[in-house]
Amino acid sequence: MSPIQPELAIETQGLSKRFQNYFAVNQLDLQIQKGTIYGFLGPNGCGKSTTIRMLTGLLTPSAGSAKVLGYQLPEQADELRLKIGYMTQKFSLYDNLSVLENLDFVGQIYGLTRSARKARIAELAELYHLNDKIKVRAGALSGGQKQRLALAAATMHQPQLLFLDEPTSAVDPENRREFWERLFDLSDQGTTILVSTHYMDEAERCHALAILEQGQKRADGTPKQLIAQMHAAVFEVSGDNLRQLRNALMARESVISTAQIGERLRVLVSLDQPQPEVWLKAQVSTEHQVEQTRPSLEDVFVANTGAAYVQRHPL
Numbered sequence: 001m002s003p004i005q006p007e008l009a010i011e012t013q014g015l016s017k018r019f020q021n022y023f024a025v026n027q028l029d030l031q032i033q034k035g036t037i038y039g040f041l042g043p044n045g046c047g048k049s050t051t052i053r054m055l056t057g058l059l060t061p062s063a064g065s066a067k068v069l070g071y072q073l074p075e076q077a078d079e080l081r082l083k084i085g086y087m088t089q090k091f092s093l094y095d096n097l098s099v100l101e102n103l104d105f106v107g108q109i110y111g112l113t114r115s116a117r118k119a120r121i122a123e124l125a126e127l128y129h130l131n132d133k134i135k136v137r138a139g140a141l142s143g144g145q146k147q148r149l150a151l152a153a154a155t156m157h158q159p160q161l162l163f164l165d166e167p168t169s170a171v172d173p174e175n176r177r178e179f180w181e182r183l184f185d186l187s188d189q190g191t192t193i194l195v196s197t198h199y200m201d202e203a204e205r206c207h208a209l210a211i212l213e214q215g216q217k218r219a220d221g222t223p224k225q226l227i228a229q230m231h232a233a234v235f236e237v238s239g240d241n242l243r244q245l246r247n248a249l250m251a252r253e254s255v256i257s258t259a260q261i262g263e264r265l266r267v268l269v270s271l272d273q274p275q276p277e278v279w280l281k282a283q284v285s286t287e288h289q290v291e292q293t294r295p296s297l298e299d300v301f302v303a304n305t306g307a308a309y310v311q312r313h314p315l
């Protein structure tokens with residue numbers, strides 16, 4: 001008997017977008033399960049926003065296919081529109097309208113009746129702590145309040161699928177934490193969420209994620225799977241002259257990266273090296289202590305991008 005296939009909210013094959021001669025998104029294959037929080041992790045310019053815009057149906061792909069909530073894109077983009085919510089990277093509501101006016105306007109766009117809008121706005125204002133700001137102009141809100149208003153607007157029509165493009169780049173850690181609690185509430189109610197970020201701690205919160213670089217997927221899976229599949233061992237070295245040691249280690253082909261963290265040097269050694277611990281100990285002096293440590297998602301990112309990627313995938 002074949003195993004039951006999970007239901008997919010998003011499935012793409014070879015999805016690509018070319019601007020002039022430049023591929024902003026290049027041959028992207030994705031499978032995103034319904035009800036999960038899925039992350040796009042990558043640096044500025046790696047193609048996160050362009051991918052999201054294609055998956056919302058706003059941008060036509062140059063090649064490849066995308067199926068979102070069962071709708072084929074771009075052909076069925078109109079049918080998809082009312083089923084998704086999209087929170088863009090920049091605050092995209094009206095600064096000169098109040099919180100209430102903004103939400104009411106969005107509700108009208110989604111075709112909610114006057115009484116449905118009234119009830120939904122009351123619910124959202126309560127949920128996102130906007131009650132005492134309801135008559136305040138959006139332009140006068142703090143970063144955290146604007147972000148909560150944007151999320152309220154994006155979920156006005158209770159979409160099945162929510163796209164959030166770097167939603168927390170303008171807010172402080174406390175607001176970020178609170179924001180993520182709301183995302184897990186939405187996920188618990190069955191909403192699928194695709195969130196782009198360049199923060200490691202946010203990526204770690206996702207059920208699954210794709211690491212993107214230069215428009216390509218470098219790796220994907222749950223944080224646990226990504227850590228288990230990493231082609232490197234991670235060590236922490238303590239002792240004197242760590243800057244000098246760092247420079248020496250960086251010259252070695254087996255060293256993927258080094259980063260000083262307080263009094264310790266974190267070293268990623270490629271598993272091309274059959275005995276990484278023995279090898280590393282032979283590289284440092286007897287004054288240094290070497291301890292193998294648990295990889296983090298940041299280590300996974302480093303081991304799958306930049307020079308480490310090029311080394312493992314020569315042209």
Ligand SMILES: Nc1ncnc2c1ncn2[C@@H]1O[C@H](COP(=O)(O)OP(=O)(O)OP(=O)(O)O)[C@@H](O)[C@H]1O
Binds near residue numbers: 166
């Ligand atoms: N309309 C466009 N015309 C030409 N190039 C574009 C266009 N839109 C995006 N690009 C380019 O495509 C690449 C990917 O951009 P994209 O905005 O998708 O990246 P990103 O990962 O979302 O980064 P950021 O966080 O900075 O927005 C960038 O090099 C960008 O300059």
